[in-house]
Amino acid sequence: MMNSTLPWRLCAAAVLAAVLSTIVNAASGNARPAPSVSLPDRSGTVITLQSLHGRVVLLDIWASWCPPCRTAFPAYDALYREYREQGFDVLAVNVDEKRSAAEEFLKGRDFQMKVLFDPKGTAPEVFRLRGMPTSYLMDKRGAIRFSHEGFTDKLVPQYRREIEQLLAEAP
Amino acid sequence: MKARPAGSDCRAAGVVASNRWTILVGGLAVTWIVVGLFVFLGGARSKAQEPQAESVGLQFHTFVDSRGVTVLSPTVDLGMDFTNRTGLRVGFGVDAITAASDSCARCHAEGARNAREFVNASIIKTYGDTKVSVGGEFSHEDFYQASTVSTSISRTLNQANTTVAGGYSFSWNRPQLHPDEIVENQLAQSAYATLTQTLSKYTVMQLGYELGSILGYQSNPYLRTSVDGVKMVGVHPEERMRHAFTARLRQAMPGDVYLEADFRRYFDDWDVNANTWSVGLSHEFNPRVTASGIYRRHAQQGASFYQPSYTGSPQFYTADFRLFPFDSNLYTGRLAITPQRGLLIFPTGTSLTAQYEFYKSTTNFEAGIFTLGVRMPLKHP
Amino acid sequence: MTPTIRVMLILGLLAAGSSLTACATVQPWQRSRLAKNSMQFNPDPALTAFAGHWQESREGAAGGLGLQGGGCGCK
Numbered sequence: 001m002m003n004s005t006l007p008w009r010l011c012a013a014a015v016l017a018a019v020l021s022t023i024v025n026a027a028s029g030n031a032r033p034a035p036s037v038s039l040p041d042r043s044g045t046v047i048t049l050q051s052l053h054g055r056v057v058l059l060d061i062w063a064s065w066c067p068p069c070r071t072a073f074p075a076y077d078a079l080y081r082e083y084r085e086q087g088f089d090v091l092a093v094n095v096d097e098k099r100s101a102a103e104e105f106l107k108g109r110d111f112q113m114k115v116l117f118d119p120k121g122t123a124p125e126v127f128r129l130r131g132m133p134t135s136y137l138m139d140k141r142g143a144i145r146f147s148h149e150g151f152t153d154k155l156v157p158q159y160r161r162e163i164e165q166l167l168a169e170a171p
Numbered sequence: 172m173k174a175r176p177a178g179s180d181c182r183a184a185g186v187v188a189s190n191r192w193t194i195l196v197g198g199l200a201v202t203w204i205v206v207g208l209f210v211f212l213g214g215a216r217s218k219a220q221e222p223q224a225e226s227v228g229l230q231f232h233t234f235v236d237s238r239g240v241t242v243l244s245p246t247v248d249l250g251m252d253f254t255n256r257t258g259l260r261v262g263f264g265v266d267a268i269t270a271a272s273d274s275c276a277r278c279h280a281e282g283a284r285n286a287r288e289f290v291n292a293s294i295i296k297t298y299g300d301t302k303v304s305v306g307g308e309f310s311h312e313d314f315y316q317a318s319t320v321s322t323s324i325s326r327t328l329n330q331a332n333t334t335v336a337g338g339y340s341f342s343w344n345r346p347q348l349h350p351d352e353i354v355e356n357q358l359a360q361s362a363y364a365t366l367t368q369t370l371s372k373y374t375v376m377q378l379g380y381e382l383g384s385i386l387g388y389q390s391n392p393y394l395r396t397s398v399d400g401v402k403m404v405g406v407h408p409e410e411r412m413r414h415a416f417t418a419r420l421r422q423a424m425p426g427d428v429y430l431e432a433d434f435r436r437y438f439d440d441w442d443v444n445a446n447t448w449s450v451g452l453s454h455e456f457n458p459r460v461t462a463s464g465i466y467r468r469h470a471q472q473g474a475s476f477y478q479p480s481y482t483g484s485p486q487f488y489t490a491d492f493r494l495f496p497f498d499s500n501l502y503t504g505r506l507a508i509t510p511q512r513g514l515l516i517f518p519t520g521t522s523l524t525a526q527y528e529f530y531k532s533t534t535n536f537e538a539g540i541f542t543l544g545v546r547m548p549l550k551h552p
Numbered sequence: 553m554t555p556t557i558r559v560m561l562i563l564g565l566l567a568a569g570s571s572l573t574a575c576a577t578v579q580p581w582q583r584s585r586l587a588k589n590s591m592q593f594n595p596d597p598a599l600t601a602f603a604g605h606w607q608e609s610r611e612g613a614a615g616g617l618g619l620q621g622g623g624c625g626c627k
Binding site for chain 2: 577578579580582583585586588589590591593596597598599602606609610611612613614615616
């Protein structure tokens with residue numbers, strides 16, 4: 001005869017497992033190793049994400065036709081200028097199908113962060129991007145620690161907190 | 172359909188007033204239950220959202236028709252974001268009717284001036300992939316006042332390839348039977364639902380349905396028809412149920428050309444049936460200059476109680492041209508320009524639109540509508 | 553429900569169903585054409601509102617303008 005309390009104990013165990021997994025996920029910030037990415041910059045030099053291990057990296061996937069991406073562009077460049085000396089890099093990966101559309105946006109803009117070109121969309125595929133824009137903050141060991149879907153200026157203080165947290169960690 | 176019994180103005184107003192709150196509360200309750208379901212089932216999570224288009228727009232419309240009526244209508248609208256999830260939209264406009272509309276000219280041979288002002292506002296909140304808005308509009312002119320509250324909700328699914336949306340609005344309209352002092356009541360409500368689906372990288376379609384209900388005074392106090400040789404102000408039913416089905420398509424074609432095609436099937440319980448379809452092409456010369464041409468055809472049957480003139484004692488009779496059978500053609504040309512460095516005092520990202528429309532119907536009515544618009548971003552894009 | 557309404561609803565559901573099965577999932581980074589103004593159903597709400605206002609003042613049919621969706625799908 002089945003123990004009448006067994007179904008309740010099984011339920012309790014399932015709930016406990018779910019709660020624990022949530023706690024574990026929260027503590028780790030859903031950290032996962034960043035995929036391998038190699039893309040050319042404006043001069044044609046191929047930059048690999050792995051070459052930036054040891055530095056905190058923000059990888060932003062953007063397009064000229066995406067209004068919040070356009071808003072985010074100068075904000076990310078400002079963060080790069082602020083934290084670059086402390087070991088922070090920004091890779092702005094453009095996914096416009098036509099390079100001319102990206103260049104039209106970049107023309108006349110003063111920016112210092114690295115812009116990479118990915119017309120075939122390989123980076124968003126390997127990063128499993130779900131919405132434009134999405135930015136990924138990676139720690140010095142190359143693990144994705146934070147990601148943000150969408151952008152408004154009001155998010156910049158949160159970005160600063162996360163960047164400073166990762167910069168303070170040991171390599 | 173019920174005709175308004177003679178001498179029952181006050182009683183009708185009382186019945187309409189008691190129904191008004193029932194309809195409003197019921198409609199809003201249903202809408203918010205749906206909103207709650209959307210948010211709950213969608214798992215409203217807080218995340219950064221695209222800024223609502225923060226901009227200010229100015230448009231000037233000039234409407235000139237074959238009756239000699241000229242309407243000058245400036246409108247202003249403003250969109251602002253308070254937080255990354257909350258936006259505000261406000262609008263204001265004026266219709267200034269000058270010269271003589273054919274109704275006013277019968278009594279005011281020297282010409283009549285009338286202005287209709289309207290103001291509207293809405294709050295938009297974003298919860299993850301769900302957007303909810305609540306708003307209202309108030310308009311006022313001599314002999315007519317309208318107050319509207321509305322709400323809408325939309326949710327994107329399937330990585331933004333599918334959008335479901337719906338909305339509800341309730342209006343309390345008060346026409347005055349000029350030159351009498353009598354003010355009538357009319358309650359109008361409508362609800363709509365749409366489904367938008369991306370079919371490919373180049374094609375998107377939308378299906379929609381709108382249901383409308385109007386209760387109360389719906390006659391036109393300014394137009395008279397012949398009943399047994401005597402000119403009489405028309406009498407319309409006091410209930411009307413309206414349906415509109417729409418199907419729309421947008422197709423990106425080679426050479427930066429875009430096709431738009433819309434169809435609307437309308438019918439109501441006054442037997443006004445109409446098919447309206449439009450087709451247009453746009454060409455993007457470069458990212459800053461786009462030209463468009465659109466043709467629209469509207470064909471409608473007249474109301475069941477429409478006749479050119481009446482004999483005997485008809486229950487309903489009308490001189491309202493909107494209930495006549497007729498066809499119409501509308502031709503639209505539009506040019507949109509976004510200068511690279513802004514324009515004069517306007518900042519970078521400012522866009523200009525110029526549009527001309529020519530409307531001609533088989534009721535021998537023609538109109539030309541010219542629109543000039545400017546939209547300025549509140550932040551540098 | 554009148555026969556006409558019933559038929560329209562059935563046709564609409566069939567069209568919606570068949571369109572959904574026929575469509576492909578477009579990835580968020582592939583929406584460059586879909587993001588164009590010319591691909592929107594209501595790119596200029598103020599212009600649409602004015603057109604609806606004067607057309608309703610001349611024609612017996614109304615509605616079908618409160619529509620949303622499509623676009624860049626941006627967050």
